[in-house]
Amino acid sequence: MNQLPILLNLKDRRILLLGNGEMADAKRRLYERAGAVITDDEHASGIALAVVALENDDEAMAAVERLKARGLLVNAVDRSALCDYTTPAIIDRDPVLIAIGTGGASAGLAKALRQRLEQLLPAGLGVLSVALYQSRERIQQIWPEGAARRKAIDAALDPNGPLDVLADHKMEDLEAWLEQPHGQARSQVIDLELASADPDDLTLRQARWLGQADQIFASDDVPEAVLVRARADAERFTLSFWDEQPTTGLTLRIRMKI
Structure with a gap:
């Protein structure tokens, strides 16, 4: 690990942004989304971080040198060798944040990983986080x-x-858990009709169910590339193991505890 990932509170903090155009606009949107105040005045007081998004190499290097001489941490867009810090690809499930970085090696790789992980993480993850926070005293009791x-x-x-x-959750799910914190899990059986043999064609819900299943019953034509999306410790069986046959086609039958 050659970088330390940290989460900064930038609300109402001043960020220096030098540059115009697409690169600068993207950085402006990112920092404003985090609540920062953007300025292009190098002499402004109270600057927390600096971003150099100048297209000309000589101008960018000169700006980086000036700002580092002032003791500022600098992000030089598309110039990883000049960066004191880099900005990651972000999965936002407010207040849950997941950052993916490559140390400046490949923004494209970080983006691809973010897109893949986005498919697995439910939209209600932030709701769960807030619910747990609001229930801290009750959980402690x-x-x-x-x-x-x-x-x-x-x-x-x-x-x-x-x-x-x-899995997607609502506030009621946490309430049900707190009402019966020691309750026994029960099983659910789900049939998945796959659109194709390509694992990228799995729906978000199908991908989540595969990740939760305890047992997988698959027809012979379901490819390994799909099956590996399941938990590594999930038991696997051929679909013929099941007494009742489902509809024809690419079919997975899974058993999961809920």
Whole structure:
């Protein structure tokens, strides 16, 4: 690891942005989204970070040298060798943030990883985070001992747990867990009709179900590329193992605990 990922609170903090055009506009949108105040005045006071998005190489290098001489941390757009820090590809499930960086090696790779992970992470992940935060006192009352509390939360958030992080949740799901924190899990059987043999054609819901399944029953024509999207520890069976045959076509039948 040659970089330390950190999350900065930039709300109402001043960010120096030098440059115009598409690169500068993209950075402006990113920092304003984080609540920062953008300025192009190098002499402004209270600057937290500096961004150089100048297209001319000589002008960019000169600006970086000036700003670093003032002790500022600088991000030089598309010039990783000059950067004190880089901005990652971001998955935003406010207040949950997931950052993907390559140390400036390839923004395209970071983007591709973000797009792939976006398919797996439910839109309600932020709702779950807020619900857990608002229920801290109640959780502490149910599990007053720290070790027991951590174990209970881990079990709830685990695959197939009542608050599985790869499943969509509402505030009512947390309430149900707190009402029966020691309740027994039950099983659910789901049939998946696949659009094609290409794993990239899985829907978001299908990808989540595969990631949660305890047992996978697959017809012979389901390719390995699809099956590897399931949990590594999920049991696999041929579909003929199941007494009742589903419809024809590329079919997965999965059993999961909920």
